[in-house]
Amino acid sequence: MRVYNAKIIEPKWQKIWSENKYAEPKDDYTLPKKYILSMFPYPSGRLHMGHVRNYSIGDALSRFWRLKGYNVLQPIGFDSFGMPAENAAIKHGTHPKKWTYENIDYMSHELEILGFSFSKNRRLATSDPLYTKWEQEFFIKMYEKGLVYQKSAVVNWCEHDQTVLANEQVIEGKCWRCDHEVVQKEMPGYYLKIKDYADELLTCLDALKEKWPNQVLTMQENWIGKSYGAQLFFSFDETSAAKTGLKGFNVFTTRPDTIFGASFTALAPEHEVVKAVMEADLLLPEQKSMLEKIINLSPRERSQMDKEGVDLGLFVIHPFTGAKLPVWCANFVLIEYGGGAIMSVPAGDERDFDFASKYNLPILNIFKNCAIPHTEKNAILENSGFLDGLDYEAATAKILAELEAKNIGKKVVQYKLRDWGISRQRYWGAPVPMVRCPSCGLVPEALENLPVTLPDDVEITGEGSPLAKHPTWKHCKCPKCGKDALRECDTMDTFVDSSWYFARFASDEKTWPGTAFDKKSVDYWMSVDHYIGGIEHAILHLLYARFFQKVLRDLGYLRDSEPFSHLLTQGMVTKDGAKMSKSKGNTVDPDDIIEKYGADTARLFILFAAPPAKELEWNDSAVDGAYKFISRLYDRASKAKKCGAIPALNHASLNEAEKYARLKVYEAMKKGSEVYENSFAFNTLIAACMEACNALNAQENAEIWAEGYYIILALLEPIIPHVCAELSAELFGGANLRDFAKLEVKNEVFVSETLNLAVTINGKRRAEISVSVDASDGDILSTAKTECAKWLEGKEIIKEIIVPKKLVNIVIKG
Structure with missing residues (x-):
């Protein structure tokens, strides 16, 4: 028995893919394209199984379309500004920037060992100064167009810590940190006029009805609330x-x-x-x-x-x-x-x-x-x-x-839709690029002075705004008159960061930092062909992203009105009936699964356990079952004939087991097209491949094994890429993966054949009939009675028995 060793196979192929720049999009804009994007993660420190599910779906689609000859863009980045970094700074006595970028490094390594084919050239973090530069420019352009304004509004306020709190920081009416009462306080802040786009945000949903979940469309409609x-x-x-x-x-x-x-x-x-x-x-x-x-x-x-x-x-x-x-x-x-x-x-x-x-x-x-x-x-x-x-x-x-x-x-x-309040009294966020001048009033920073970056020498205490307390950062010159002025100390809501990242990914990295977007590449890649993420983002993130797309269109940066052509919302990963969370103590660390079984096992289980849109219950025995299937797939490859291409077979000359094996293989191939291009029900494709492997195992023809593996490895490569690439190289020199786009379903394997059945009456053979293998029991009995009419005339039929593929026995009285 050949022993499958993921620890040898997986690093080998990850190195090959990296050296060959397998995941990098091509500059040839004449090719058909697919832009496949999974919602990027917050760098909290480690990936969780929800991430693995999200990225396994996206990577399966990306690899499939590459095999079909498409130019594929599958980028990844990090939604790296936000409150958790400041909370960690307080808890661990570290700096938010240091904590964030150390986590980015660790999570980037985790993404690589899982074999996800993300572009490295287009990787970004929203806390990068260059990203902030363009975000601040968009803010200024929106301000100049009248889409940004200031007003006073009621917010959650902790008097003890002198800070605004997000809703999730208010626990039973009290501050999460100091346990003091939270009050509603009217404070000035910056708002984006999303209501100006309310009607377009609503009417444009009609164009998404074919490729967005109905539940999400309804949630958006209700939130806009016309x-x-x-x-x-x-x-x-x-x-x-x-x-x-x-x-x-x-x-x-x-x-x-x-x-x-x-x-x-x-x-x-x-x-x-x-x-x-x-x-x-x-x-x-x-x-x-x-x-x-x-x-x-x-x-x-x-x-x-x-x-x-x-x-x-x-x-x-x-x-x-x-x-x-x-x-x-x-x-x-x-x-x-x-x-x-x-x-x-x-x-x-x-x-x-x-x-x-x-x-x-x-x-x-x-x-x-x-x-x-x-x-x-x-x-x-x-x-x-x-x-x-x-x-x-x-x-x-x-x-x-x-x-x-x-x-x-x-x-x-x-x-019902309200204008979007983006002001946060926090440090770890993109600074609002506005200046308060005693003479000129509120004015935007000059574009040539961007980005306005955060000072590193701050103390994060959780009490008030660190930027407002900084001794020098807020002091500046008015960009209009040159007099002494003060910077705005609010930072932007991190939803702003995630509202345009998809367009930045679509821009040729060679044009960065000279321009926010490269028109040629953005027009080629946008809109996103498949956007994948959790249902929890069905309202705010998607609404804000759609709003930003329309604003940047009107400002002349982008062409399209909608950012995401197709949306796939994955279900959550649960264990013991509850959503995985550290507080419940029911998390599963992907690193542990990779160490024990390998990345392919993690990917196979996560796509086989449930359809993508459904909730997935973690099951340790099912993970072990996924590993055993890969081990069998690896071991039984030795039964296939090594050849440089798919074998040419004479179907008519094959025996029953060989024909059945081919039938199951080509059924899986038909399922593959349906799954990758339409249904995304990877669990059904994996099940079809498992059935095909079982059928192959019931026969001994090495060429049937070779043809079956040629197709099955190509079907499963997007799901379990390391072992499939290894076996493909061993059996076919990788030819099946290179030529996947040329594979065609052979109709000969689906042609119905005839069966010869004996017909007995009370156990005595009376005739022989030929029927289609697809014939129903009713058709078989009707044919048998016709052939034996002279023995049945005037007789009472007591029982009719069909022995599949062998005989028909009719029991009569008298």
């Missing part, structure tokens, strides 16, 4: 106007037809009217306390609590009935949607109904013959003045016309 409705103005009564100094406020509603059911209005805690009431000290202490409690909760926390509110002691005038409607502040109204003000119709909205019931507010029934609350659009209106007797569509059209005629409202479109 809705049609009306904006109308509610005027304060005289007393309320005097109290607030305001005339009234606009509300947004998707159901203007229900306006006669409005019995109160509700405002978000951040609304200007609520602020005016607070500043005028118009509330009781307990009411102020309630408002402060609501304000200090995040929108997510508010959505999880019971409906609560405060009567602001104000009234607005109903624009059609003249009735006075009380004004409340309610925890379920969000400032980000519709301006933070709603007209509340308890009869037509469950939230309004619950709130009105809790606080004994009027509930006006405006729907004919309907129980309330009635939230569907199929009712006829009553108690609605000039809208009585109308259905939804007719009433909506009429009320919109009335609002516009009275100049108190209009038809509008609203989006």
Whole structure:
């Protein structure tokens, strides 16, 4: 028995691939291309099995298309800015930069020993100064185009550490580090106008429907949240106007037809009217306390609590009935949607109904013959003045016309999507390239001064912004007037870093650092043909990347409107029924698997255990089973005839076992085209190859073995490349991998043949019939009865027995 030794085979071929620059894309732009990209990792220190699954999928596709003669770009990099580096600096007493780049070196080595064919020439880290340079240029260009602005917004704030916290750093309302209460604080920050692209982001989803998962498309649609409705103005009564100094406020509603059911209005805690009431000290202490409690909760926390509110002691005038409607502040109204003000119709909205019931507010029934609350659009209106007797569509059209005629409202479109706040009070991120000048105000840094890089001599304490505390870094000259000025000390959200990296990868590395993108190469490679990553990135990362693509298109950097033609979302890797995580103690280190079994075993298991989009449960015995299959594949190669090309076989002269073996091999070949080009269900291809190997093992023809291995090694090379390359070189001089694109399915192996079956009646042979090997039992019996009609005439058939491929026995009575 030949012993498979991954520790010898795998380093050998990794060295060969590196020396031959196998993974590097070609400069020949006349070739058909495939751009295959897996979402790049954060350099946390070690790869995990989720990474292995992601990159095994991408590498299988990349290797397949190279075998088919395509020019393939498969790059990798590191999403290397971010909060974890600062947390590690605090915990381990190291510098974020040192921690990050040491991890990049280690993870790069892990990627290599797994045999992933990533381009080395186009590798990057988002914390590289050159990457920061172009990101800052994009920011400045967006600022000049009016797509960047500053505003104050509510953020998570830890007073003890004097810092803004990300949502994931708030644990049960307290700071993750010091355990002090987190409050909602209004602070200035930089925002990108993603809402300006909301409609295009939504409509462009139609072009992705064929090649993106429906679940992801739905999540994007819901996040953008386009809705049609009306904006109308509610005027304060005289007393309320005097109290607030305001005339009234606009509300947004998707159901203007229900306006006669409005019995109160509700405002978000951040609304200007609520602020005016607070500043005028118009509330009781307990009411102020309630408002402060609501304000200090995040929108997510508010959505999880019971409906609560405060009567602001104000009234607005109903624009059609003249009735006075009380004004409340309610925890379920969000400032980000519709301006933070709603007209509340308890009869037509469950939230309004619950709130009105809790606080004994009027509930006006405006729907004919309907129980309330009635939230569907199929009712006829009553108690609605000039809208009585109308259905939804007719009433909506009429009320919109009335609002516009009275100049108190209009038809509008609203989006749930909010502008993207990118400011972070952190060190390890790309600095915002803005300068504050006493004379010129807020101005962008000059392009020739980019990149604005981070100072290395900082102390990371977790308390406040290290950049703001640095004694010299923030001091600079105004790029406009030359006077002393101060740098902006905020850094950018790391989602910005990952929103354009795919375009940088597509640019010829020889043009870096002279330009952000090389137009010729980017136009050739983009868009990404296959983008692979976890479902957890289905909303924000993909939405931001799509937004950046459109912005960079409009700024003249890129050509296409969408960055990713096809999206494959892989399921998570679990163990013992839970997602692998260090906190659960259920992680599996890829290094341990490689050390024990080899990289090919890890890759085979990860692609065989489940379809890519499904959750994968770790199974130690299945890993061992994958290793045993590779060992058998390696051992049985000795049964194949060594030859320089696929053997020429006379199918008609083969025996049954040999024909069956060829059938299973070519079935696997047909499965390969389907899997690599359409379904990506690698588990089914691997299963087909295993069946083919079993069929080969049931016969002894060395040429059948050679043909089978010629095809099977080519099919499995993208999945287990090291052992397949080794066996291909041994048996065929590597010819099968070079000539894979020329392989064709031989139809002769699928041609149905005939079987000769004996027909017996009560055990006595009476005839012989010829039937197709594909004939059904019904067809066989029908043919047998026809041939034996004279013996069956007038007889009662008791039983019919078919012995496969041998005989038919008919049992009769009498």
